[in-house]
Amino acid sequence: MTENDISRVVIGLAIEVHKALGPGLLESTYKECLFYKINKHGLFVEKEKPMPVIFEEIKLDCGYRVDLLVEKKLIIELKSVESLSVIHLAQTLTYLKLGNYKLGLLINFNEVLLRNGIRRVINNL
Known part of the structure; x- marks a missing residue:
């Protein structure tokens, strides 16, 4: 599957989660539910995937974590905020x-x- 194919599936699953739960819950709740739905759909998904920083020849674990990584191709960053901003x-x-x-x-x-x-x-790239 391409990144676009995966994203279409994930968007559909995210909509299912949102229809069931609605807005207003914590980000962690949506993350767990979407993780469950993606996994149940048969896609490989990793939660809280560490994202190290490579600087010159050293690898730094600075505590960055991707919310979800699907099929080792698609990053999903989840929020539950009033509105998305440039920083997100x-x-x-x-x-x-x-x-x-x-x-x-x-x-x-x-x-x-x-x-x-x-x-x-x-x-x-």
Whole structure:
């Protein structure tokens, strides 16, 4: 599956989670539920995947963690905030660059209509 194929599946699953739970819960709740749905769907998913920083020849564990990594290709960064900001987009793009990934989804579950809280983030390698 390509990154785009995976993202379509994940968006559909995120919408299912949002329809069941609605907005207003903690980010960790949505993360656990989406992790469960992705895994149940048969995709390989990692939760709280460490994202080290490589500086020159050293690898630094600075505590960065990607919320979800699907099929070792798609980063998912989850939020439950009033509105997404530029810093949320920057964070997702930084994770893409650190891991050398092409595509990420930034999803804000604190929206009445989840579609309004989904942003595709592309790393122009």
